Amino acid sequence: MRIGELATKTGVSVRALRYYEEQELLGAVRSGGGQRHYADTAVERVELIQLLYAAGLSSRTVRDLLPCVDSGVSTPQSRAVLAGERDRIDRQIAELTRAREKLDTIIAATSAPNPACPYVN
Amino acid sequence: MRIGELATKTGVSVRALRYYEEQELLGAVRSGGGQRHYADTAVERVELIQLLYAAGLSSRTVRDLLPCVDSGVSTPQSRAVLAGERDRIDRQIAELTRAREKLDTIIAATSAPNPACPYVN
DNA sequence: CTAGAACCTGACGCTGACGTCAGATGCAAG
DNA sequence: CTTGCATCTGACGTCAGCGTCAGGTTCTAG
Numbered sequence: 001m002r003i004g005e006l007a008t009k010t011g012v013s014v015r016a017l018r019y020y021e022e023q024e025l026l027g028a029v030r031s032g033g034g035q036r037h038y039a040d041t042a043v044e045r046v047e048l049i050q051l052l053y054a055a056g057l058s059s060r061t062v063r064d065l066l067p068c069v070d071s072g073v074s075t076p077q078s079r080a081v082l083a084g085e086r087d088r089i090d091r092q093i094a095e096l097t098r099a100r101e102k103l104d105t106i107i108a109a110t111s112a113p114n115p116a117c118p119y120v121n
Numbered sequence: 122m123r124i125g126e127l128a129t130k131t132g133v134s135v136r137a138l139r140y141y142e143e144q145e146l147l148g149a150v151r152s153g154g155g156q157r158h159y160a161d162t163a164v165e166r167v168e169l170i171q172l173l174y175a176a177g178l179s180s181r182t183v184r185d186l187l188p189c190v191d192s193g194v195s196t197p198q199s200r201a202v203l204a205g206e207r208d209r210i211d212r213q214i215a216e217l218t219r220a221r222e223k224l225d226t227i228i229a230a231t232s233a234p235n236p237a238c239p240y241v242n
Numbered sequence: 243c244t245a246g247a248a249c250c251t252g253a254c255g256c257t258g259a260c261g262t263c264a265g266a267t268g269c270a271a272g
Numbered sequence: 273c274t275t276g277c278a279t280c281t282g283a284c285g286t287c288a289g290c291g292t293c294a295g296g297t298t299c300t301a302g
Contacts, residue, residue: 002299004248014249015290023289033298035249048223055220058288065227074231082228089221093214099176100210102169106186107203110195125278135279136260144259154268156279179258243302250297260286267280272273 001038003028010046017046023059025049025066055089122159124149131167138167144180146170146187176210 007014020026021036026045028036048069052062061081068078128135141147142157147166149157169190173183182202189199 002248013290015292018250019290031298033249034251035298051216051220051223053289054216055224068231069227072230074228079228079232082224082231086221086224086228089217089224093217093221095172095175096210096214096217099172100207100214102172103176103203103207103210106190107195107200107207109193110189110203111200123278134260136262139280140260152268154279155281156268174259245301246299247301248297248299250295252294254291254293256291257288262283262285264282265280268278270277271275 001040001042003036003038006038006042006046009043010050012046012050020046020049020059024063025059055085056092057085061085122161122163124157124159127159127163127167130164131171133167133171141167141170141180145184146180176206177213178206182206 001009003014003017007017017026017036021028026038026042026049028038028042031037049062052065053059057065064081065078068074068082074082122130124135124138128138131138138147138157142149147159147163147170149159149163152158170183173186174180178186185202186199189195189203195203
């Protein structure tokens, strides 16, 4: 599978895939002419990378964790990183939940008929 | 209240407060010498800005919404923005939840005793 | 064999929310 | 009056995850 096909299958850009390789997140074998060829499993790998990015992990952190995912074995350090990121995500969810509640409050407050000027709405 | 005091009270930097003014998110009256002076309500205002930032809103969006918060009145446009941001936050929470589950899976998989090498753990 | 689509390697550009530094001024205490 | 901390205005620096462009090469269909 070449890079264009992987890009369309995963929905990420060709540039991004090359960036992942540069960051050592995604390996590829090279053809004689130097073109990248990917295994089928690369699709899941890219999706995992995207998921972790969306969760706020840096490429550095992802790079450190991927070997651990592949091997199924974690070191005390990687366990600490994993737990730390999980807690950070928990806090972020809590913050987002608060923000959503705040937005709901604003929506309710501004959508309600204005008592001082009832015909505005 | 001068800028340094507001900074310590809210936990954000002096630079950030000046940036908020530049983005028209936070007003201040000036003393004769040009120094900024803030009302007590500025503390809540800054906390609101931080909350919205943390939720992924841009300063542009926050600027558009603040008048609506202050006046208690929303326009159809601002209602659309509010609803859109709320939905985006919902999707983001869902994504984070998925990521957390994935991390939990990884933690469980790598922390479990390795069947091929049981004494590693 | 050849056209042209897909791919390659640099390398610079972009964005947002500030950090940071320089040099000048304001303000309260002694 | 002076010391010295707080504040001021500009303006450049940062960082990550790519976008984009230039100029050259590889692969595949006909």
